[in-house]
Structure formats: C-alpha cells, structure tokens
Amino acid sequence: MRTPVGIIGAGPAGLFLSLLLQREGIASVVLEVHSRKYLEERIRAGVLEQGTVDLMHELGVGERLKKQGLEHGGIELRFGGRGHRIDFRELTGGKCVTIYAQHEVLKDLIAAKLAANEPIIFETENVSVHNLESAAPAIHFRANGISEKLECDFIAGCDGFHGICRPSIPASALQIYDRDYPFAWLGILAQAPPSSHELIYAYHQRGFALFSMRSPKISRLYLQCAPDEDIAAWPDERIWKELGNRLETTAGWKLTEGPVIQKGVTGMRSFVTEPMQFGKLFLAGDAAHIVPPTGAKGLNLAVADVRVLARALREFYTNGRRSVCGECGRCSGFPGG
Numbered sequence: 001m002r003t004p005v006g007i008i009g010a011g012p013a014g015l016f017l018s019l020l021l022q023r024e025g026i027a028s029v030v031l032e033v034h035s036r037k038y039l040e041e042r043i044r045a046g047v048l049e050q051g052t053v054d055l056m057h058e059l060g061v062g063e064r065l066k067k068q069g070l071e072h073g074g075i076e077l078r079f080g081g082r083g084h085r086i087d088f089r090e091l092t093g094g095k096c097v098t099i100y101a102q103h104e105v106l107k108d109l110i111a112a113k114l115a116a117n118e119p120i121i122f123e124t125e126n127v128s129v130h131n132l133e134s135a136a137p138a139i140h141f142r143a144n145g146i147s148e149k150l151e152c153d154f155i156a157g158c159d160g161f162h163g164i165c166r167p168s169i170p171a172s173a174l175q176i177y178d179r180d181y182p183f184a185w186l187g188i189l190a191q192a193p194p195s196s197h198e199l200i201y202a203y204h205q206r207g208f209a210l211f212s213m214r215s216p217k218i219s220r221l222y223l224q225c226a227p228d229e230d231i232a233a234w235p236d237e238r239i240w241k242e243l244g245n246r247l248e249t250t251a252g253w254k255l256t257e258g259p260v261i262q263k264g265v266t267g268m269r270s271f272v273t274e275p276m277q278f279g280k281l282f283l284a285g286d287a288a289h290i291v292p293p294t295g296a297k298g299l300n301l302a303v304a305d306v307r308v309l310a311r312a313l314r315e316f317y318t319n320g321r322r323s324v325c326g327e328c329g330r331c332s333g334f335p336g337g
C-alpha cells in the first residue's frame with residue numbers, strides 16, 4: 001500500500017488532518033487501533049473554541065453542530081458564593097465557545113471521511129513506524145489478521161498521549177517538559193438538565209468545583225480531589241452534597257440533581273515535547289502535548305496543530321516549499337525541515 005500521508009490515530013488530530021488534506025487534494029490513509037463504535041461512544045472533551053467551530057463549518061461537517069451545539073457567550077467565576085460573569089463576546093470581539101461533545105465531533109468527521117471514500121482502517125494491531133529519516137518512511141500494521149506495510153511520504157503521529165509515535169523517536173532527539181499536579185478532578189456525567197446556561201467555576205475553601213454540561217439533558221460536574229482519591233468512597237449522594245456545598249451561592253441558585261451515569265477521577269498533568277518533528281514523522285495533538293482538563297484546551301490545541309501541519313504539507317505538494325509557511329510567512333513550515 002502507498003499513500004502520500006499516513007496518519008496514525010482517528011482522534012480529532014488525525015481526522016481533522018485527513019479532511020484538511022482531502023480539501024487540498026492530498027490523499028491520506030488513517031489507521032486506528034479502536035473500532036468506530038468505540039470512538040463514537042467515548043466521552044471526553046466538550047468545549048469547542050471558535051476556531052474549531054469555524055473549521056468544522058469550513059470543512060462542511062458542521063450541520064449537526066449548528067443544530068445541537070450550545071453556544072456560550074461567557075462563564076461565571078464564583079467566589080464566596082458570589083458570581084462574576086466573564087463576557088467572552090464583549091472581550092473577544094464576538095467570539096464564544098460551543099458545547100458539543102468530542103464523540104459527536106468524531107461521528108461527523110468519520111461520516112465525512114467515509115462518504116468521500118477515503119479509508120479509515122479501524123481495529124489495526126501492531127502498528128509501528130520505520131525509516132523515519134529516509135525518503136521512504138513506512139508504517140507496518142496488522143488488519144483483519146493480515147500484516148500490511150503502508151509506504152508514505154510523511155507520517156502524522158496523531159495517536160494521542162499513549163500512542164507509539166512519540167516513543168519511536170530516539171529519546172536523545174526529544175526535550176520533554178512534564179508536570180504532575182498535586183490534585184485531580186472527580187468528574188460525573190449526570191442525567192440532569194443544566195442548572196445554569198453557562199459554565200460555573202467555583203472557588204471554595206473545601207476545593208474547586210466546576211459545573212458544565214454536555215447537552216440540554218446532561219450535566220458534567222467536577223470536584224477537586226486528591227490524585228489518589230478512591231472513587232468507591234464517593235457514593236452519588238456524597239458527590240451531590242459536596243457539589244452543593246462548593247457551588248453554593250448567595251443568590252438562591254439551585255443545583256439540579258439526577259442519576260449519575262458515569263464517574264471517575266482524572267489526574268492533572270502538563271506535558272510538552274519538542275521538537276514535534278523527527279525526519280518524516282510529525283507529532284500532532286496529545287501525542288506531542290497534554291494540558292490538564294482545567295482549560296478545556298486539548299481538543300482545540302490538536303485542531304490548531306493540524307491546521308498548521310496541513311498548510312505546510314499543502315505548500316510542500318503544491319510549491320515544493322520546505323521551509324516557511326506560505327500562508328503567514330512566519331511559522332516554519334515543515335516537510336523535510
């Protein structure tokens with residue numbers, strides 16, 4: 001098998017990249033270790049920044065987002081029971097964030113890829129990358145029990161934090177910056193209509209709490225906790241009581257409760273690696289950097305990475321440029337260095 005760009009990982013980075021390349025007439029093949037069903041049901045991010053929303057519309061995959069996404073023009077910061085609204089639209093010249101779950105984004109991207117007859121090979125096994133510093137890099141993998149080799153011009157390592165691409169780069173070629181925070185978030189997904197139409201970040205002496213949502217029927221809430229917090233010690237009643245305490249307000253606001261449909265403890269970590277290129281391999285998204293969920297940033301950063309990568313690849317394939325991005329003239333375009 002041969003393709004100009006072999007993409008490892010069908011998360012936001014990999015799928016957005018393949019659609020951006022498709023728009024430029026550059027073919028790619030996406031390899032994914034999980035099934036389509038798994039990706040389309042896995043609960044992760046939910047806050048899309050304006051740039052991500054705009055890109056979905058530009059790529060023609062924003063139809064459901066337009067109907068189902070919940071636009072938020074601001075957030076509330078709550079201290080000592082008093083809310084202070086931060087008006088995004090006023091502060092950013094009209095921009096806002098949109099609540100639309102990551103797995104819904106993936107559904108839209110996967111459907112668009114498959115409708116265009118562009119391959120995504122799901123449930124691949126034993127994926128490995130080879131000859132990264134040569135003119136003929138390759139990806140080896142197994143699919144449907146058969147060993148395959150995919151020859152490429154470039155490989156995009158969009159396989160997330162636990163993927164195989166970053167560890168395939170010699171450690172001596174990478175500089176890693178890493179920080180584990182001394183707290184975690186206990187998060188729940190609840191069948192409860194949102195108690196507020198915007199997110200609430202609450203500072204409380206018992207610890208931080210966040211109210212957010214995934215849809216008009218589903219709320220997503222978090223409590224700051226210890227990194228080794230035992231989730232078994234948190235029956236639903238205790239979680240609701242603690243959320244009620246930390247989100248309490250002087251203004252008569254009431255937290256809507258409902259059945260908890262998912263709960264877990266998420267550690268807080270920052271990790272950045274540089275450079276994001278080794279020979280013909282380019283890292284993008286969580287494969288290169290992760291930020292704690294506090295900022296609701298990871299998905300949006302993954303999208304920002306592949307926008308730059310797609311632009312550089314377009315410059316390479318259309319103009320043979322290897323050094324400077326033709327669009328802005330500033331960022332160093334990549335292919336070949």
Ligand SMILES: Cc1cc2nc3c(=O)[nH]c(=O)nc-3n(C[C@H](O)[C@H](O)[C@H](O)COP(=O)(O)OP(=O)(O)OC[C@H]3O[C@@H](n4cnc5c(N)ncnc54)[C@H](O)[C@@H]3O)c2cc1C
Binds near residue numbers: 008009158162298
């Ligand atoms: C619980 C949780 C909540 C989060 N909340 C938010 C939020 O509110 N807002 C936000 O912006 N971000 C959030 N994030 C972060 C966000 O989900 C990630 O930053 C985003 O998914 C990064 O996209 P990605 O494509 O780089 O990586 P991923 O989404 O991790 O995709 C990588 C893909 O590669 C596949 N893969 C891995 N190894 C291989 C292999 N060897 N071969 C083939 N395929 C492979 C994986 O199966 C996966 O599908 C959250 C993350 C978690 C875990």
